[in-house]
Amino acid sequence: MSTAIILVFALLLDAALGEPKWLWDRLPHPAVLMGRAVSALDRTLNTERAPLLSGLLTLALLMGGAYLIGWALTFLGSIFQVIIVAILLAQRSLVQHVAAVASGLRVSLGDGRRAVSMIVSRDTTNTDASSTARAAIESAAENLSDGVIAPAFWFLIGGLPALMVYKIVNTADSMIAYRTPKYEKFGKAAAYMDDAMNLIPARLTCLLIAVPAGLARQWPAIGRDARKHRSPNAGWPEAAMARAIGVALAGPRAYNGEMQQFPWVGEDGKRTLGPRDIDAALSQLWRAWGIMLGLTFLLALLGTT
Template sequence: MNILPFLARNVAITCIAAACDAIAGYPQWLVRRIGHPVMWTGRLTDALDRRMNRDMDCDRSRFRNGFFAISIIATVPCGSVILLQAAASRRLPPPLMLLAGGIGASALSAQRSLWEHVRAVSIAARDGLPQARAAVSHIVGRDPTQLDEAGVMRAAIETLAENFSDGVVAPLLWMVIGGPAGAAFYKSVNTADSMIGHRTPRHDRFGYAAARLDDLVNLPASRLSALWIILAAMTMPGMDARGAWRIVRRDARRHRSPNAGWPEAAMAGALGVRLSGPRSYHGVVSHEPWVGDGSARVTPRDLERALALYRRACVVQGVVLITLALMTRRAWRKGRKPVMRG
């Protein structure tokens, strides 16, 4: 079976999706009218959590039901996209199918949304610490009232780095692999993990399957995101690409997450700061190891530098996608040429 047509189509859709997301993002008026794919998956996850994770259930039942739940959560969005594509392909010519697929799939990437939310922290910091705390509370789970200015800036940079992997690189990578359905599969797993993949009395057993599957599907993207950050740092004055590579090799695996440590270590090394470290969740202090060699006194200026590095890393990824699109299209067209026999 020749997979080149499938791969070429997926890469073209991914390029369109990435461009649409960077230019326009997901419009707020559309959120108000129909919601967002993450919201739809969230409702499904919440419904299954209420029905399949009851207080009366034993740990064994919760563990088993968690596998059933993540199977449904991952299958329903993916299958819905496949059915939608099949229906659209009977009505639209191939060029319009690519365009429609890319525009629709752009909702599964968070490139512009991530920029806007982290940029809001940088802007709020100009008005004082209370405003910065309020802005960062929208993007982190830790207690913002316990954060000084450096803590707020570290939290924002860590969120930027981690979500560059989870919200930008990973969905686009899975889009290349499986088209919009592949991205829908990834996004559903990632959403489920954010809701039930926690080590709490309620979700420790029920959310185990979701958390482990999320670790698995994020593994390649986390490594790629670190690479994009390092390559971006190589093109920017004042960034330490060698330091980023060194910190990734030394600290990425020390992070509490098997994946988040990679982009965070690359970001810390490139900026010359320390990230992660102890933090408070609902009054409970979590003693996480530090990532990086620089100062932990991170400033608003460092957050601005991180945002610039993030933008450049997105450009690096875009260049890679365009190059891959040209290569796959050329290989596909070359394979379609008739072989002349003597």
């Protein structure tokens, strides 16, 4: 099978099955194994001596190991590649986690807060219903890029080796790229590499949300909104999502008990949000996924990858 055909089947398999609990209760998920690798190198190499160089060495070891594992897995054949790629995609699990926030809010604010705390790093202890819904929608947009479009993109570019490299970089970024005394320098290489590898996928995700929503002519405005975001990449899918469903995203929120005044993305959108707005975001996730599937199928027909 070509790379594109493998990806088509993997996208469909992930959408159909997601993350089977019965399987991952018995076996460690690849994301867990990647996390263990990052943690092991963090414990071993993250010292006060030359933290920038240690972080760079950590990243090089992780990327090199991921590439070799990806290369070795290609010899298992196309069917196994379909399964592996499906495992490393996250469309269905993303939808399920975000939908759980809407379901929770329909029961009580506490249930909504508990559900959203599973998918965001911000402090959700005292969030109101609108902030809880907003966090879920932002997570939906950002993780569509990080968990679906970017892995698919890198698999199309370089097969399993490139996909594995992307996933380990993304994992390292989520674990060690913090602006704290321990990680400020050590995690810098991972942070920059993650930004670089998400540069194109984030903007592609933005397009996949914007085009079916009829926002192609608003691209300059979406770009202005995206550049308000603290992240060089996450702002793009969030800006498209904000305009696609008519809401304001980002804005003030609490981290580690402290309120931080971030600018609004899509500031003209409504700011009182609820479960229906989450439902609207979920529809956008499936539209973007469907277009990605269609484009991949077209590539398969053309035989370009």
